[in-house]
Amino acid sequence: MSVTVPADEPAFDPAVEHPFGHLGVAPHGSRRSRAVNAYLARVAWPMMAAAGVSHPRVTAQMIQRTRPALNRTIERMNPPPANTRVDLVRETFRGGQVRGEWVIGRHAAAPAPGTRIVYYLHGSGYVVCSPRTHRGLVGRLGNKTGLPAFSLDYRLAPEHAWPCAGNDTIRGYRWLLSQGYRAEDIVVAGDSAGGHLALDLLAVNHATGTPQPGSMVLFSPLYDPTFDLAVRNQRTGVRDPIIDAMSARKILRLYTRTADPDHPRMRVRLTRDMGLPKTLIQYGAREVMGADARATHDEIVGAGGVSVIQAWPDQGHVFQLIPRLSAEARSAIDTAARFIAVTAPASSGPRIHPFSANPPRSDGVGLRK
Numbered sequence: 001m002s003v004t005v006p007a008d009e010p011a012f013d014p015a016v017e018h019p020f021g022h023l024g025v026a027p028h029g030s031r032r033s034r035a036v037n038a039y040l041a042r043v044a045w046p047m048m049a050a051a052g053v054s055h056p057r058v059t060a061q062m063i064q065r066t067r068p069a070l071n072r073t074i075e076r077m078n079p080p081p082a083n084t085r086v087d088l089v090r091e092t093f094r095g096g097q098v099r100g101e102w103v104i105g106r107h108a109a110a111p112a113p114g115t116r117i118v119y120y121l122h123g124s125g126y127v128v129c130s131p132r133t134h135r136g137l138v139g140r141l142g143n144k145t146g147l148p149a150f151s152l153d154y155r156l157a158p159e160h161a162w163p164c165a166g167n168d169t170i171r172g173y174r175w176l177l178s179q180g181y182r183a184e185d186i187v188v189a190g191d192s193a194g195g196h197l198a199l200d201l202l203a204v205n206h207a208t209g210t211p212q213p214g215s216m217v218l219f220s221p222l223y224d225p226t227f228d229l230a231v232r233n234q235r236t237g238v239r240d241p242i243i244d245a246m247s248a249r250k251i252l253r254l255y256t257r258t259a260d261p262d263h264p265r266m267r268v269r270l271t272r273d274m275g276l277p278k279t280l281i282q283y284g285a286r287e288v289m290g291a292d293a294r295a296t297h298d299e300i301v302g303a304g305g306v307s308v309i310q311a312w313p314d315q316g317h318v319f320q321l322i323p324r325l326s327a328e329a330r331s332a333i334d335t336a337a338r339f340i341a342v343t344a345p346a347s348s349g350p351r352i353h354p355f356s357a358n359p360p361r362s363d364g365v366g367l368r369k
Helices: 031-053 056-077 135-145 165-178 194-207 228-235 246-255 292-304 327-342
Strands: 001-006 087-095 096-102 118-123 150-151 186-191 216-220 278-284 305-314
Touching: 056 246, 087 165, 096 135, 096 165, 118 135, 118 194, 135 150, 135 186, 135 327, 150 165, 150 194, 165 186, 186 194, 194 216, 194 292, 216 327, 228 246, 228 278, 228 292, 278 292, 278 327, 292 305, 305 327
Parallel strands: 118 150, 118 186, 186 216, 216 278, 278 305
Antiparallel strands: 001 305, 087 096, 096 150
């Protein structure tokens, strides 16, 4: 584990009491996790290779046909804890739809304005998965933290192109604020593509005068949606258990299409005036997107933010999804819950509705799309 804090804060010293000092990682992965990763590599790589060599139209059709079965498989591998309650949300807000679900674990309080909540952004390359596939992970995080979570159901490619998913993320966050939840009481959490959505949200919040969330937890976050970082990482010899970087880059293009790689909502740049939330980043030491996780960490720290980054030995991409197959998945969620606990707001503060009288200025991101 490495912890980096801004230059104007005291240096981190593991020997000194520090709010993040107890967030440790075992030095080696379990034998079971290594066996699981070996099996996943045999199953996933051929599928990735087939998608990578196909014409984009064929790849899009392949994803649309296989998405339901793939999603069901992930659901079975990642079931929600017993007695998890789910409340679906379908609302029109600010010219578009907010879709998702409240996931309330048996140890979590019911969502209510004035309480702390998790805003979860699922991953999987902008092409597969949903709140349903991630209900188990979100439910476990809710049980460990005692917090309800709103899991966003954003639009996917190939049916919808960039920046639809980002616009849905922004709209979902603003909807939560309009419901009376304070920004500092919102923990933004996400995995893979959800990590890029979270960074985009922070940058757009700053540009529009929208208050930033209180803290952030990212699992294997995507930083570079062109996937060039991951491709370069793979060429150094990194062998991911499930992701072939070259194939994944072609799949991501089903979402990004003709978007300018240097557009500020593609290559998100954070700055010191953004008031960034304290962040925990976890990634598998074997995954090709480790370069993205490290770039996300560097971006936050370079902008004056506080980031804790953990590389979990012998783990693959978003290993937190498979607790039945990996003891590390359970430990990682425990660690994330402790981080969320120690980054809770010190006081409740005034209840000011951010959209009641002075809504943020228009940002021109086309939230009607």
